[in-house]
Amino acid sequence: MNLPAIDLLVDALLAPTRLTQLDAAQWDLLIRQGRNADLLARIASVCTAHALLEQIPARPRRHLEAAAKLALRQRREVYWEVEQIADALAPTGLPVVLLKGAAYAVAELPAAEGRMVSDVDILVPRQHLVAVESALMMKGWVSEAKSAYDQRYYRTWMHELPPMRHFRRGTVIDVHHAILPLSARWHPSSEKLLAAALPVAVNELDELDKLDGRIMVLAPEDMLLHSATHLFQEGELAHGLRDLVDIDSLLRHFGTADAFWQVLVPRAVELELSRPLFYALRYANLMLGTPLPESVVQAAVNAPGGRQPGAFLAFMDSLFLRALRPAHATTSDRLTALARWQLYVRSHWLRMPPSLLIPHLARKALTISR
Template structure:
């Protein structure tokens, strides 16, 4: 029987499903041919996350139908529809139906000892595409949507976890992360059923601490209570992060060797330092990118070295405008590497009430050796201050618990070598007092052990609303994926400013200065045709913000609350004592 005859025998629902699969296979194939994978990867979900191990029967049946459609068409398209194109197509089709999936990328050696790549897609416990021999491939990366919040709030059928259980699991997650473990925590973990374990691990993933959470479970001997499949996923994720971090450090070593003849001093920032210096195991601290600090005078040479090593800016760069409006370059990406490099010349945005000269931070660096390479890192007190600055002033606690875990581990790791006197002195002199206090107070409210009470007393601002701690805690626990829906600038539309002030603020984004436009689009500010970019900018502002603005104007509860929280935090932090 011909393919056309078989098609005619199908019901209309199956016919439309096959047509949809054909369309997505074509889009996936075209995208893979025309774009580098680093541009496609962000559209596949968040790297390192995994979807639920179990889904209801109704969802499993829908996933099975889509699996059939994609696999049936993949052998019949005029173009090659290989494993990656199949996985991307099926993922797109399931995403349209709000069904969470995980796309895996793996490597293995064939019979001739050559490296072979494979991609497969999982929904629940079933492999949707690429199932054949997928077990022999070692997972190097995975992509999934951050969907726990939506599942908890909108789809109890999937998670079977109500609001009160969700709040209880948040408290249990915090208790497990406590540097001073409590015996009661072990008993609470032992009482969880598989659905609750699944939700708890999702919470850890949402906060980007799933492998550190695994380490704390092992320290408590609570990992024995984790369902086997979920425990296996956690360990697999730890292996992925370990391999990823080793690749990052390998590139760091090569890059540092290239910079040594030019005498460029390099300070490791955040995760690049913490993963080996503070965390007990390299796989416990994931790194999305490699953050490096160098002096501003060395930035042009740094760019030249990065280009020579195959790294390219992820967006156009106008150096003069970037120096004026930012504190780091655009991220640099390299073919076949799924991390980026972000060179900094400062740790603070310019022209802020809490800005300081960059020379101030270079006075408190120390030598740090990794993999036989000599680099620099911040001294313990500056390490803590920088992490608090990043969590509070730079992001208004819109990231996740990992930022607080970093600081708690710094405090625990250095102990008496951490100069609290310098922490207090610099925080006050540099006008970082509010952000540092609020960050440390949050850590103490979560774990009640890390920060000496007298330090909090010395740092506490004179003017602090009673509700601010609860506000910051709520914002932090929402997680990065939810909070990034409302940027700091966008949240100003919910500030207490007058309508005229808000209108002026909004217009400044539609009609920025020439230099700001030059920074945004990487063109010289004295370019005679720069005015054309005002049309591009107008389109971009509308495209990025129209949906959230519409939701805000309609008074959608969650986005309104997120905007209000971020606006209040940014407003309070922006004031100085």
């Protein structure tokens, strides 16, 4: 397979010392690709960590700094938002289990460095969905799904409520009761995920002392599995490379503890998520050089959904290695759009019985063309 290079972007994330040698044309390309992939702030944070930012020419540097400023501000306001959510949910007696970007931020994980996070995602037990929704409505969050079709679609088939927006702050919360849609082929147990969730001590918030262990995040292996599921089962490929960077960062961070590697594959099997884990490990390693213990790679291959015929794997490689590139003219070839589309359709097969497939896709297409 001969693909246009994204070496610059990957290089910037992994080996930033080479950035000091780029010429103007290379900077031009890198800033465009990084902006498109939503990774400029990430590059800025990697440069700052290597004390390189000052050595970058002023013109490209100001774009890195601008993105870093925005990411920092978003992170700061996510803390506030989480606190407001915790306040709103206090009457339900439920903890606030954060997912994705907000979780990385409050847990102060390296994955949160230079990562944009605008919405807050939380996971709640399905039987408490109604209580959570009304508690949020009491405090000013309003459902974004306006049409009856959208409401019904979400409530019948999806693993989350329609997004809710705060009427005054304009901030959005996604309330999940599962990490895959109800209609999906696999049903990872939300009870198991919630039972293993861990409280986080949030320095930014704890000065108020009133949260009292109510802010939680998924256990490390579950966090990784959710990130993998989001990217490889849900068809969320718009920011594919950024999501793969999340996975890479989580693996490198949690991977310093042996215990993490020991539980990872068994947990994936238990939650029926060994297929997305297999892909996450494969493509993080292929594209970002994520170090993996050989035994874990073997275990993932031997897990259900891991071993795949060579020809099939080559086909999936050709899809994912294209689709995970940022959607940018300089990183795409003629097949990229097709690969994204095929993976989008694939994700719909995985999360919905085929009989549902046509109406929803058709409706989406109609909405877009209007």
